[in-house]
Amino acid sequence: MEKQHGPWAVKSRELKYKNPWIEVREDKVTAPDGTPGLFGIIKIKDGVSVLAIDDENYAYLTKEFHYAIGRDSIEVASGGIESDETPLEAAKRELKEELGIEAQEWVDLGVTDPLTTFVEKNTFLFLARKLKFGVAKKDSHEIIAPVKMKLDAAIEMIMKDEITHGASCVTIFKAKQYLDSR
Amino acid sequence: MEKQHGPWAVKSRELKYKNPWIEVREDKVTAPDGTPGLFGIIKIKDGVSVLAIDDENYAYLTKEFHYAIGRDSIEVASGGIESDETPLEAAKRELKEELGIEAQEWVDLGVTDPLTTFVEKNTFLFLARKLKFGVAKKDSHEIIAPVKMKLDAAIEMIMKDEITHGASCVTIFKAKQYLDSR
Numbered sequence: 001m002e003k004q005h006g007p008w009a010v011k012s013r014e015l016k017y018k019n020p021w022i023e024v025r026e027d028k029v030t031a032p033d034g035t036p037g038l039f040g041i042i043k044i045k046d047g048v049s050v051l052a053i054d055d056e057n058y059a060y061l062t063k064e065f066h067y068a069i070g071r072d073s074i075e076v077a078s079g080g081i082e083s084d085e086t087p088l089e090a091a092k093r094e095l096k097e098e099l100g101i102e103a104q105e106w107v108d109l110g111v112t113d114p115l116t117t118f119v120e121k122n123t124f125l126f127l128a129r130k131l132k133f134g135v136a137k138k139d140s141h142e143i144i145a146p147v148k149m150k151l152d153a154a155i156e157m158i159m160k161d162e163i164t165h166g167a168s169c170v171t172i173f174k175a176k177q178y179l180d181s182r
Numbered sequence: 183m184e185k186q187h188g189p190w191a192v193k194s195r196e197l198k199y200k201n202p203w204i205e206v207r208e209d210k211v212t213a214p215d216g217t218p219g220l221f222g223i224i225k226i227k228d229g230v231s232v233l234a235i236d237d238e239n240y241a242y243l244t245k246e247f248h249y250a251i252g253r254d255s256i257e258v259a260s261g262g263i264e265s266d267e268t269p270l271e272a273a274k275r276e277l278k279e280e281l282g283i284e285a286q287e288w289v290d291l292g293v294t295d296p297l298t299t300f301v302e303k304n305t306f307l308f309l310a311r312k313l314k315f316g317v318a319k320k321d322s323h324e325i326i327a328p329v330k331m332k333l334d335a336a337i338e339m340i341m342k343d344e345i346t347h348g349a350s351c352v353t354i355f356k357a358k359q360y361l362d363s364r
Contacts, residue, residue, distance in 0.1 A: 006247035006254075007325055017198040017206050019222045022300055024199050024206050032325055040201045041250050042224055044300055065188035066298035068223050072188075073298050110343040112351060114296040115303075116248035116255050118204055118226055143189055143214055158352075159359060161292040166348035169294060170340075173355035177341060 007032035008039075021045050021080065044121040045080040048091040049112075049167040051175045052077070052101050052128040059154050059172070060131075061147040062098050066165075074147055074157065075168040077101075078123075087124035095128055098144050100136035103128035109174045114166050123167040127175045151176060189214035190221075203227050203262065226303040227262040230273040231294075231349040233357050234259070234283050234310040241336050241354070242313075244280050245327040248347075256329055256339065257350040259283075260305075269306035277310055280326050282318035285310035291356045296348050305349040309357045333358060 003010045009030040017024040023043040031037050052060040059076075066073045077098040081090040088106060095101050109125035136144070149157075154172050157163040163172070185192045191212040199206040205225040213219050234242040241258075248255045259280040263272040270288060277283050291307035318326070331339075336354050339345040345354070 005249070005252060008247075008249065017208075017222065019208070019220060022222045022224070024222075024224075026199075026201070038201060039249050040199065040204045040206075042204070042206075042301075044297070065190075067187070067190065067221050068300055068302045069295055069298045070187060070302075073295070075298070110341070111346055112348050113251055113255070113346045114348045115226070115301070116251045116257070116347050118250055119224075119297070119301065120250045120252075121297075155359065159292070159356065164293055164295045165298050166294050166296040166352060169355070170348060170351045173351070173359075174341065177337065177355075 005029075016040070040118065042119045044119060046087075046121060047078060047080050047123045047167070048087050048094055048126065049076050049078040049123055049171045050091045050095045050126045050128055051171045052095055052099065052103060052131055053151060053175065053179075054131050057151050058148055059151045060099050060101060061149070061154065061163075061168070063145040063147050064143065073165055074163050075165040076171050078165075078167060081124075088126070091124070091126045091128070096134070097137050098142070099146055100134045101128070102132045102134065104130035104132070107178065109171060109178065112167055112170045125167065125171045125174060127171075127178060151179070187211075198222070222300065224301045226301060228269075228304045228306070229260060229262050229349070230269050230276055230306045230308065231258050231260040231353045232273045232277045232308045232310055233353045234277055234281065234285060234313055235333060235357065235361075236311075236313050239333050240330055241333045242281050242283060243329040243331070243336065243345075243350070245329050246325065255347055256345050257347040258353050260347075260349060263306075270308070273306070273308045273310070278316070279319050280324070281328055282316045283310065284314045284316065286312035286314070289357075289360060291353060291360065294349055294352045307349065307353045307356060309353075309360060333361070
């Protein structure tokens with residue numbers, strides 16, 4: 001094979017690692033200037049991030065140990081999209097599972113690419129309003145603490161690096177921008 | 183070995199793939215509820231993202247084909263941190279290489295974790311002010327077009343999914359928040 005991928009010519013593709021969530025392949029390429037090179041590309045299951053905000057402008061977030069960064073991270077409800085789900089269905093499921101929240105109003109906040117050079121993964125962003133509070137239905141291995149704060153306090157936490165998860169930061173800022181512009 | 187990693191017990195670690203930019207390892211673990219499992223963890227070289235804004239509030243971004251997502255992406259100047267560099271040194275180098283811009287004033291906008299469960303990578307964020315314009319010094323394989331727009335237009339592009347790269351979105355929103363609060 002020799003296939004064009006934008007300005008790169010792909011000479012070969014080889015699967016290097018695979019588990020149910022990620023797939024790593026290596027592409028041997030020719031760079032736009034003609035030099036040979038390689039890319040290790042990671043495909044991660046697409047995901048959703050959902051920010052629930054109530055009528056008094058309180059935001060509902062999660063605090064959980066995240067494996068790769070090895071510490072607790074405050075994030076909006078987030079998770080992978082199952083193969084039989086739409087992004088919105090996954091968002092509803094994650095919000096219910098992680099925080100026990102259902103919502104009557106769903107706002108599509110678009111999409112973010114957490115990384116663009118080595119990682120292929122879309123994260124779909126939502127704002128949930130008109131909330132109904134119930135009981136969380138976590139996976140048995142998840143230890144998630146709910147975190148409630150005013151939306152402006154969440155922005156402050158981003159500015160102080162107390163919220164660093166990319167998709168959570170983008171969801172919070174987009175929600176604020178959306179609500180302010182209405 | 184058996185090592186505790188937050189609520190997870192790590193039974194073994196195995197390197198599965200490595201190139202100069204990424205490293206993939208597989209951890210066999212015991213979940214907090216006692217069930218066995220595995221994590222594929224990707225370590226990607228730490229990076230920087232820099233937004234340059236001039237005295238008239240014009241922002242300077244880049245447009246380039248990004249390999250993993252397979253399309254052109256509008257992003258702030260971004261790249262990996264070399265082993266002999268501090269994040270600030272990498273930010274200065276990337277801004278000069280990609281856009282030919284030097285800056286007298288540098289604002290530390292903190293850090294983002296693009297992903298937190300499967301990927302370990304920090305991206306350090308900067309705002310560059312008091313700009314001096316020169317000639318870009320790209321790597322020979324980089325084909326980068328400069329993109330100039332008002333800061334508010336960049337926010338609008340994020341809202342319309344025309345800018346989706348996570349660290350770029352976070353840098354742009356943080357820069358706006360920083361400038362508005364002064």
